[in-house]
Amino acid sequence: MKILVTGGLGYIGSHVTVMLLQKGVEVISVDNLDNSRIEVLNGIKAITNKEPFFDNLDLRNQNQIQDLFKKHTDIDGVIHFAAYKSVGESVDKPLAYYQNNVGGLLNLLKPLCELNIPLIFSSSCTVYGQALKLPIDENSSVQPASSPYGFTKQIGEQLIKDCCKANSDFKSILLRYFNPVGAHPSAKIGEYPQGIPQNLVPFLTQTVIGKRSLLKVFGKDYDTPDGTCIRDYIHVMDLAQAHIDSIYYLISSNQKFSCETFNVGTGRGFSVLEVIKAFEKTTGESVPYKFTNPRVGDTISAYADVKKIEKQIGWKAKYSLEEALQSAWNWEKEIDKNS
């Protein structure tokens, strides 16, 4: 089997690439290194003793995509990660986000629809906003997007659904991730945030290692058991496995569906304070933190109903929150050692 992974040197793409290579799948990895480093290839090689075919390519460039599909005529499926992902940055640079996340996807969809190559798309729980009912299942309504980033995911989902409707031989799975955290157990690959991390876990690990002075806990008076926001934190290894299971399901089964949406989470919600406590318990490190004002637009509580992916694809998260946080901490120490 030959799979094209876009954004293959990024956080999630690199973990998926490792798992594909370990299964003996041939991987074509493309990335323009906008939010990743070429050294990730060394990490992938160190874990697998194999390497993907790598092309430094920009999905915004239609010619480069055409050349790629001319060079590789036997691609069985595509897992599309390449996009910008910072909610805050998307508010300041909306055009860059629409150009990259929507433009890149449009360019990619052209050959995929023409050649009927199945696609897995990285969507996000952000499409649900603050859902009225918890846990959130796939029928929960999509809320008006609160950021250009979130809107690019909604547009992406719709573009793909429209292509599947127009061509019943083109099939796709839309995966709505909840909150990916953690790193590969080898600590050879992981998340490598540029600048100041916006997400909780990388900010937390950078604080404990001493790169940041204090973790700010955004809000303490929410209507939750301990007053802090609740999320469904999923180990990146579990998330990567969900992609492997989904691409096999998409390619090898004779399913009647053309486009299906699945949540990818653990099904359990943890508050910010619970994350801090779990980190302290598992690593033995203490987390310096203080409460600050709520973050504007924050969702109060979000965790997934995962029955659909369990039943249909047979995937279920295996790792605990503690294992995810321990791996994030091991990775942070590895970054620190090499910096």
Ligand code: NAD
């Ligand atoms: P990431 O930034 O680590 O990886 C994305 C990769 O794509 C980067 O290596 C970047 O250099 C590359 N890239 C970006 N634009 C490109 C282009 N035009 N051409 C070629 N390469 C390009 O992000 P990630 O955390 O691995 O996320 C992967 C996908 O999952 C994204 O689509 C993101 O929106 C989605 N997602 C992420 C999260 C999360 O919290 N990490 C949650 C939900 C959904």
Ligand code: WQD
């Ligand atoms: C988690 C919790 C914060 C940082 C983001 C994107 C979303 C999706 C998932 C891509 C919240 C709290 C955080 C900090 C804190 N990504 N927090 N101090 O908000 O679920 O969503 O990632 O699709 O689109 O918006 O994740 O990690 O930012 O926050 O107290 O310094 O931690 O308030 O409750 P979030 P997050």
